[in-house]
Amino acid sequence: MSHKLVLLACLAVTVCSAAKVPIAIYYESLCPDSAKFITEQLYPAMQTELRESVELTFVPFGKSQFVTQGAETMFTCHHGPNECYGNRVHNCAIEHIQANSYQIEYTRESLTLNFINCLMKAGKNFPDNVYPGQRCATENHINNWENIKMCANSTDGSNLLKKAGETTQRLKEPLTSVPTILFNEQFDKDVNQRVQVNFLGTLCKYVSAPQPRICSEHNGASGLVGAGSALLGSLLGLWFLRYLY
Known part of the structure; x- marks a missing residue:
């Protein structure tokens, strides 16, 4: 391959990468509004060709708080202790879910989105008080639920939740509502309200031509x-x- 062709190929990759719209979703695992947005707006839109135009970042923390006491971090979550556990599961899943070479129809991103969507659909209604992590993992072709669960029940999960908290605290505009959705790392109150009732239409305004x-x-x-x-x-x-x- 000539140097010109190599340069063109590199430029093409750069352009394709730049064309993706970065979207960050700051949410809570037991928040009804977060569940409504993810299951009714985000997930359906991501089942269309628009998924190729988006780079999603999930930040499961929301209005939670944390304090560090020595080597231990203590969390207080918006919807109680069960949400703290759920937030740890979400963070651990985002960190540890991996695609398998023998399941080429699934990417790491699609597996993560499918798992989060399943957890959010369950809401607060857990039959027999059983957290739906294993069920959602099984239903969505995720083979390492045990690793995710182990992470959520260990200091690894706490460290990931603290990291999500630090990311949330670094927002230029302090988080006041959940979910909060940023396009291109910028917060816009009107966009944040509009996207929760019309994510697809709002996203189309950010996608480069040809749409x-x-x-x-x-x-x-x-x-x-x-x-x-x-x-x-x-x-x-x-x-x-x-x-x-």
């Missing part, structure tokens, strides 16, 4: 709705004028 077809379809559908509303408004206006005169 995936689903963005055109989504924008087209929105345009049709807007046009329909305008037409209805005009008809009602004409009817009202006719009624007056």
